Amino acid sequence: MVLNSSLVKGEEDWTAGVFLRTPTRVVCVSEDLGRTPIYKKLPGGRKRPGEVNPAATAVREVAEETGIRISPEQLQVVAVQPRGNHTYHCFVADITEQDADNAQKYGKGGEVVHVLTLAQLKHEAVNFMPPHRKALEAKGLWPA
Numbered sequence: 001m002v003l004n005s006s007l008v009k010g011e012e013d014w015t016a017g018v019f020l021r022t023p024t025r026v027v028c029v030s031e032d033l034g035r036t037p038i039y040k041k042l043p044g045g046r047k048r049p050g051e052v053n054p055a056a057t058a059v060r061e062v063a064e065e066t067g068i069r070i071s072p073e074q075l076q077v078v079a080v081q082p083r084g085n086h087t088y089h090c091f092v093a094d095i096t097e098q099d100a101d102n103a104q105k106y107g108k109g110g111e112v113v114h115v116l117t118l119a120q121l122k123h124e125a126v127n128f129m130p131p132h133r134k135a136l137e138a139k140g141l142w143p144a
Contacts, residue, residue: 013086016058017044019078019136020068022097026121028128029065029111040114041129042090043107054089065111067104068095079135090135118143 019042020027028040043065047057055072062070070093078090100115107113116124122143125133136142 013047014054014057014089015044015046015083015086016054016061016089016091017042017132018058018062018070018075019090019092019132019141020062020066020070020095020100021092021141022095022100024097024117025100026116026118027066027068027095027100027103028114028116028121029107030114031107031109031111037127039129040116040124040127042132043111046086054087055091058089058091062093065107065109066113067102067107068099070095078139078141081131081135088131090132092139092141 027043029043030038030040032038043062044058045061047054048060051057051060055075058075059070059072062068074093075091076093078092079088081088081090103113103115105113121128125142133142
């Protein structure tokens with residue numbers, strides 16, 4: 001587990017996103033927020049009252065948006081980025097092929113769940129949320 005002290009103590013306000021990957025596929029989401037383009041993105045979202053750290057937010061958001069259950073111990077930090085009034089925490093979590101197969105089709109908030117091969121993800125670069133893609137590229141996690 002790769003958690004630093006800021007993830008244990010938490011900050012005032014944060015968001016968290018998780019790159020869910022198997023050896024051959026990734027799970028991402030998209031949602032129609034009334035603006036275009038509609039990007040694919042990492043499952044994630046904003047801290048809720050009572051959440052003590054970004055890892056807790058990440059675990060909850062993944063379950064709500066994809067139906068996949070992960071533990072804080074599966075999370076590895078990819079990036080921590082200040083964003084105006086909050087801090088964005090990007091994680092990666094390795095999941096099983098069965099987890100990807102069992103991902104729900106829609107999240108609780110209406111998100112559409114996508115299970116993509118690495119080749120499909122590479123092809124979707126232009127349609128992937130730019131800050132999420134750039135964080136993954138910076139750590140060598142985006143398919144070459």
